[in-house]
Amino acid sequence: MPSPFAPMLTLCFVALLAPSVIQAGTTGDEILCNQTVAGHQANFGRNAVALDGNGNFIVVWNSEQSTEGDIYARRFFANGTPNGAEFLVNSRTDGPQGYPAVAMNASGQFVIAWESPDVEDTGIRARSYGADGVPLALDFQVNTNAALRQQFPAVAIDSSGNYVCVWQSEVFDGLVFDYDIHFQRFNNAGNLVGTETWVNATNYLDNQEFPAVAYGPAGNFVIAWEGPVASINQGREILCRGFNNAGTQLFPEKVVNAYQLGDQIQVSLAMDNSGNFTVVWCSFKDNSGANYGIYGQRMIANAIGDVVGNEFQVHTTTAGDQFVPFIAMDVTGKFTVVWQGPDAANSGIFGQVFNAAAVAQGSEFALNSTTAAAQQIPSCAVDSTGRGVCAWTSYGQDAASTYGVIARRFFQINQVPTLLSGPTAAPNPVTLVP
Numbered sequence: 001m002p003s004p005f006a007p008m009l010t011l012c013f014v015a016l017l018a019p020s021v022i023q024a025g026t027t028g029d030e031i032l033c034n035q036t037v038a039g040h041q042a043n044f045g046r047n048a049v050a051l052d053g054n055g056n057f058i059v060v061w062n063s064e065q066s067t068e069g070d071i072y073a074r075r076f077f078a079n080g081t082p083n084g085a086e087f088l089v090n091s092r093t094d095g096p097q098g099y100p101a102v103a104m105n106a107s108g109q110f111v112i113a114w115e116s117p118d119v120e121d122t123g124i125r126a127r128s129y130g131a132d133g134v135p136l137a138l139d140f141q142v143n144t145n146a147a148l149r150q151q152f153p154a155v156a157i158d159s160s161g162n163y164v165c166v167w168q169s170e171v172f173d174g175l176v177f178d179y180d181i182h183f184q185r186f187n188n189a190g191n192l193v194g195t196e197t198w199v200n201a202t203n204y205l206d207n208q209e210f211p212a213v214a215y216g217p218a219g220n221f222v223i224a225w226e227g228p229v230a231s232i233n234q235g236r237e238i239l240c241r242g243f244n245n246a247g248t249q250l251f252p253e254k255v256v257n258a259y260q261l262g263d264q265i266q267v268s269l270a271m272d273n274s275g276n277f278t279v280v281w282c283s284f285k286d287n288s289g290a291n292y293g294i295y296g297q298r299m300i301a302n303a304i305g306d307v308v309g310n311e312f313q314v315h316t317t318t319a320g321d322q323f324v325p326f327i328a329m330d331v332t333g334k335f336t337v338v339w340q341g342p343d344a345a346n347s348g349i350f351g352q353v354f355n356a357a358a359v360a361q362g363s364e365f366a367l368n369s370t371t372a373a374a375q376q377i378p379s380c381a382v383d384s385t386g387r388g389v390c391a392w393t394s395y396g397q398d399a400a401s402t403y404g405v406i407a408r409r410f411f412q413i414n415q416v417p418t419l420l421s422g423p424t425a426a427p428n429p430v431t432l433v434p
Contacts, residue, residue, distance in 0.1 A: 029369050029419060032398055033074050033391065033405040035086045039064030041072070042393040042403040043377060045100040045114070046212065046268065046326060047154055049391035049407065051381035052131070053106030054078055057389045060089065060100040060112055061405045068096040071114050075133055078387065080409055089127055091138040092116060097125075103157040106383070107131050109188070111163045113142060113153040121149045124167045128190050142184050144196040145169060148177070156215045161188030166199070166211040166223050179207040181225050185247055194247045199223050200239070201253040202230065208239075216271040216301050219245025224269045224279050229260055236263040238281045242301050251305035256297050258311045259285050264295075270329035275301040278358065280314060280337050282323040292321040294339050298358055314352055316364040317341060322350075326379040328388065332356060336412050338367065338378040338390050345371045349378045349392050353412045367408045367419070370397055375406070386412045 034041040043049075043061040051057045055078030063072040071090045075083040090097045095117035104110035108131030116125040116139075123146060127139040143150045148170035157163040163186050168179040181199035186192060200208040206228035215221045224240040238257045242250035257264045262284035271277035280296040294314035300306040315322045320342035329335040333356030341350050349367040354360055368375045373395040382388040391407045398404030410419050 029408065031076070031080050031407040031409075033059045033076075033086075033407050034061065034063070034072070034398060035074075036063060036065055036072075037399040037402065037404065040403040041398065041405050043100070043379070043391060043405050044098060044393075045102075045153075046377075046379055047101035047103060048377075048379045048405070049381050049389055050102045050104035050110055051383050051387070051389055052104050052108040053383055054108075055383055055385070055387040056083065056108060057381065057407075058102055058104060058110055059391045059405060059407055060102045061393075062098055062100065066093060069098060071097045071100045071112065073100075073102070073112060076407070080407075084133065089139070090114070090116065090125065091127070092125065099152055101153050101155045103155045103163060104381075105157045105159050105161065107159070107161075109157065109161045111155055111157055113155045113165050115151055115153065118143070118150070119146050121170075123150045124153045124165060126153075126155070126165055126186075128161075128163070128186075137190055140190070143167070143169070143182070144184070145182070148172070150182075151179075152210055154211055154213050156213045156221060158215045158219060162186065162193070162219065164213060164215070164221055166213045168207075168209050168211060168225075173203060178203070179209050181208050181211045181223065183213070183223060183243075197247060199241055200225070200227065201241070202227075210265075210267065212268050214269050214271040214277055216275045216277065217273055220250055220275065220301050222269060222271060222277055222301055224256065224267045226265050226267055226281075235261065236265050238264045238267050238279060240269070240279060240299070240305065242305055250301060251303055254305045256299070257281065257283065257295070258297075259283060259295070261285065266324055268326045270327045270335060271301060272329055272333040272356070273331040274333070276308070276333050276356070277301055278327060278329065278335055280325045280327045282325060282339075291318065292323045293318065294322050294325045294337065296327070296337065296358065309358065312358050315339065315341065315350070316352070317350070324377055328380045328382045330382050330386070330412075331384045334386075334412065336380055336382055336388055338380045340376055340378060340392075343368070343371050343375075345373070347374045347376060349375045349390065351380070351390065351410070361412075365419070367410070368392070368394070368406070370394065370406075372396065382412055388412050
């Protein structure tokens with residue numbers, strides 16, 4: 001298994017300036033999550049941050065504190081101050097650990113999943129924690145099938161602490177090696193529920209990859225991923241499939257995107273308490289095919305997987321590529337999408353708030369205030385009161401020539417998002433204080 005830092009190094013941009021370090025707990029609009037600044041600290045996984053019902057949050061990342069790489073995390077109070085020191089997640093340390101994903105419920109219980117070496121190549125491991133941050137057990141292997149590679153996990157947790165983990169699993173179909181999507185459910189004690197299940201119903205001798213998952217009401221969940229376009233045998237498209245609380249089909253596999261020319265990639269989804277969900281992705285259709293842009297589609301987790309309305313554009317800025325989207329949704333269906341796009345110096349992190357009907361609330365806004373070098377791979381979380389937090393990887397901000405993990409808190413209520421400066425008491429939802 002190669003080092004998890006190798007792919008990120010290919011995205012590395014030259015640092016233009018040496019910005020000052022903004023430590024967690026000090027005045028400043030951005031929060032440096034990692035305490036260790038020697039070596040790269042970066043959130044390669046797509047679910048790098050999660051939030052509880054009181055606005056407290058957790059951030060996870062890959063760390064070069066060991067020779068090959070480990071998984072670290074840190075908890076924060078709602079006002080942005082650290083709730084303890086960063087901590088090592090993986091109890092197994094033989095070989096590189098990479099691509100972490102975290103999920104947290106309103107009570108503060110959370111689970112972290114990541115890639116780890118197994119008997120043949122790479123497998124998926126996970127570790128669950130109580131609301132007090134104490135691990136419930138050592139980490140454990142998620143996948144039952146240990147043949148070939150298991151990669152890129154995503155995880156979701158329900159209000160009772162039950163959770164589901166999804167990943168891409170390498171298979172040999174008799175002609176070629178490719179990837180399919182699998183999931184495994186667990187109860188709140190960390191025990192297996194049911195068996196490892198194959199998600200994608202079709203296989204076109206090409207890869208089904210990079211899954212995302214979201215829980216809805218009554219234990220139902222939806223998995224989305226990218227796969228080959230079967231009808232024209234070229235490009236990539238976004239697919240999804242729904243499952244009920246018994247792990248059996250709620251609605252069949254469906255193509256999400258209406259526009260099918262070029263590649264539709266980098267999927268993320270979120271669901272509200274009524275079973276309405278929104279899928280977002282990166283599409284090579286913006287600016288007449290000259291750039292990548294961010295698009296979305298609303299759907300319903302019913303027996304059909306009904307599509308609601310039309311595919312919609314998330315971003316306003318069309319200059320340059322807009323990519324790596326991530327969506328977070330509150331219980332009423334209001335949602336925030338964050339993504340990576342060009343800024344004045346290099347690449348920055350941007351967001352847009354929408355109401356439950358996918359109508360933009362206010363304008364597209366920048367989350368990063370530090371613009372030197374590259375800000376990359378954002379993820380975000382929101383709670384029922386409108387509190388939100390976005391986390392991303394920043395180059396050169398915590399130490400020269402290394403990556404660090406940055407977070408920024410915001411409110412998505414009263415239509416216009418308000419960015420919060422420094423660790424302060426959360427403002428009253430009616431009277432926002434910048």
